[in-house]
Amino acid sequence: MEPNHTKSSDCYAADISSIREAQIRIKPFAQQTPVLTSDTLDSIAGRKLYFKCECFQKGGAFKFRGACNAIFSLDDDQATKGVVTHSSGNHAAALSLAAKLRGIPAYIVIPKDAPKCKVANVKRYGGQVFFSEPSMQSRVDTANKVLQDTGAVLIPSSNDGRIISGQGTISLEFLEQASYIDTLIVPISGGGMISGVALAAKAINPAIRILAAEPMGANDAFQSKSNGRITKLSEVNTIADGLRAFLGDLTWPIVRDLVDDVIVVDDKEIIQAMKLCYEILKIAVEPSGAIGLAAVLSDGFQKNPVYSECNHIGIVLSGGNVDLGVLWNSFDK
Amino acid sequence: MEPNHTKSSDCYAADISSIREAQIRIKPFAQQTPVLTSDTLDSIAGRKLYFKCECFQKGGAFKFRGACNAIFSLDDDQATKGVVTHSSGNHAAALSLAAKLRGIPAYIVIPKDAPKCKVANVKRYGGQVFFSEPSMQSRVDTANKVLQDTGAVLIPSSNDGRIISGQGTISLEFLEQASYIDTLIVPISGGGMISGVALAAKAINPAIRILAAEPMGANDAFQSKSNGRITKLSEVNTIADGLRAFLGDLTWPIVRDLVDDVIVVDDKEIIQAMKLCYEILKIAVEPSGAIGLAAVLSDGFQKNPVYSECNHIGIVLSGGNVDLGVLWNSFDK
Incomplete structure (x- = not known):
């Protein structure tokens, strides 16, 4: 290899x-x-x-490094409607914090089985939480629904x-x-x-x-x-x-x-x-x-x-x- | 004040x-x-x-800062016979480590009720452990006995x-x-x-x-x-x-x-x-x-x-x- x-x-x-x-x-x-x-x-x-x-x-x-870079890369028009992601926790908290620093909303889809401390972090940083089932399909479906409802920008946790x-x-x-x-x-x-x-x-x-x-x-x-x-x-x-x-x-x-x-x-x-x-x-x-x-x-x-x-x-x-x-x-x- | x-x-x-x-x-x-x-x-x-x-x-x-300074302040004649202390744990571990770095023995009197992880640290660094009763009197008495037996130098934990x-x-x-x-x-x-x-x-x-x-x-x-x-x-x-x-x-x-x-x-x-x-x-x-x-x-x-x-x-x-x-x-x- x-x-x-x-x-x-x-x-x-x-x-x-x-x-x-x-x-x-x-x-x-x-x-x-x-x-x-x-x-x-x-x-x-x-x-x-x-x-x-x-x-x-x-x-x-x-995760804060990537989330911060992504959020501060957005132009003002894109940023206004906020950001969405689905994440087991650390990306979610990082995105919430970076969004808070930029003054825009963060909509966070979290699988129900995520560690409590990670959910608490998201809430501490002002992220709006939507729980999904643990499966990746449920995470994606829930995130898509939030995207449609808010017009926010999707910020994936890795593939970006x-x-x-x-x-x-x-x-x-x-x-x-x-x-x-x-x-x-x-x-x-x-x-x-x-x-x-x-x-x-x-x-x-x-x-x-x-x-x-x-x-x-x-x-x-x-x-x-x-x-x-x-x-x-x-x-x-x-x-x-x-x-x-x-x-x-x-x-x-x-x-x-x-x-x-x-x-x-x-x-x-x-x-x-x-x-x-x-x-x-x-x-x-x-x-x-x-x-x-x-x-x-x-x-x-x-x-x-x-x-x-x-x-x-x-x-x-x-x-x-x-x-x-x-x-x-x-x-x- | x-x-x-x-x-x-x-x-x-x-x-x-x-x-x-x-x-x-x-x-x-x-x-x-x-x-x-x-x-x-x-x-x-x-x-x-x-x-x-x-x-x-x-x-x-x-505690390593003080212990290290004390041990490397000793002249070679003083150092050869090693050092003694009584300590609830951190000074004991620090002295053991500093003595190991200088290549001299450390004799450590520890009260029986000290935390296990602190006793483990002393042993990890090669200190020779003597347990005393928890009281200060017993700590001092045990340390004095070790001093007499070894001719080592007493390094107090604070008052020095x-x-x-x-x-x-x-x-x-x-x-x-x-x-x-x-x-x-x-x-x-x-x-x-x-x-x-x-x-x-x-x-x-x-x-x-x-x-x-x-x-x-x-x-x-x-x-x-x-x-x-x-x-x-x-x-x-x-x-x-x-x-x-x-x-x-x-x-x-x-x-x-x-x-x-x-x-x-x-x-x-x-x-x-x-x-x-x-x-x-x-x-x-x-x-x-x-x-x-x-x-x-x-x-x-x-x-x-x-x-x-x-x-x-x-x-x-x-x-x-x-x-x-x-x-x-x-x-x-």
Whole structure:
């Protein structure tokens, strides 16, 4: 699964220029999140690890970068009627917050089974909530109805050039904060974050290895890469509520060409990584956010000789919106 | 309780010079911890808050700064036989880690009722543990016995110039990271941290207000300030296991002269602040570490007109070593 470096970035929905523009656009609003390190985790992983703490981003997750870029890209006529999305939570909260900052309405379709803290975030930021059934079809149908009723603009959570560009700003910051990184590990779901991260990182340093981390119970990216085409699953089953979406037509070409490999981990490994984040790093990371650490510690990574050259690994801790009860109850006590 | 600014720093156990020396001494080993902000917490507090995240310090608490300074201040002859301390946990872990970095033994007396995660930290860093009864007398007696048996050097947790100087490096960093801070709120127990923080901050900017945050059930500093002399309590009772010690003869004069006021909060307020740190800031803060936020949100602070001019408040989140079960079980579910 070698990436195809001959591909021109012209054919993608974003590129290093749109990512640099996004960085300027969101700079007044977004946090520059810190990078933490831990000798204890380095010794467990046998590598030097750098943690980009997007759990400290506005709204508690990286999603604010893309949402902010998308909303502040709209011209005034488009923006007036507001924005719509359907999301399991973090994109919804991020879009609500960005809309509030621009002073426009945000209509948010949320599946009924989303974590309570994520719904609370949406409401805190003034988003107007419409609950759907958990299925993707119900989410899409409900969003379409809201679109018709309001005339607002749809802002997808991943499959969108503005979103990809916003998420790509993570790489610009991260590689400035820790320039010796040779490998980046990024959670994959709809592919918006890893697409932006890969586009920016490979533009800055083509030798950087980009690895996706994906839960076993929602491994559509792994299957898509294996099959050479977008492969959707009939059902998903993972504790990582933020990683249940599938690649789209805009993110897939970037993932196909620029993501070097997909590391698949099970929920037990994700929970163990959450626990290490809490106990060692002292930060609240949601299951989706901890998957990068889970990937580095997995046998699939540790025992694969291909990765023996990965000595300085950047891990994106993508979000921290986890109900404490979920965290506590998922631990082996 | 106006501080006496006419006091010369000559009479204290540390000063801005010894603190700057400490900064150079510990720089190769200590983390420069990030400062986080939160619009949500700002709006709850009605002020701009800056959180100095010492929970991300090596060993999970600010204590590493002082321990590292003390251990690397020893000459080789002194250092060879190792170091001894008695501590409820964070100083013990910090001293073990600093001793490990210097390659000398650390003998640690820990009261039986210390949190498990703190004992685990000591062992992780190679400290040799001796359990005592919870009482201060038993801690001191056990430490004296170990001193006799080993010939090692006693490194107190607070009442020591090297420790005060090391903790003072917090101010040097904090005021560089957030120079507009007009008020610093610091947990108080033995007084080592607040002494160092106050000495450095007032040297840099004499107008900075220094407030101590103290638990109701261990309010010896409040009583000492009121009485104008060191006042010890016959018993203490608070969830903040790191704040149960009393001021000593070296920290008291600094607290007396340079700490503008002591804000006392109860355990319920501490728990609520821990919850906000977890849910909003996404960080694991132990009860002692959350007390600064509890103080800012307390009626004692919010309703006191004296504090209406405190607009840019720096809060030291002093440590993150909390058993997750303790956190979860202490919440109002």
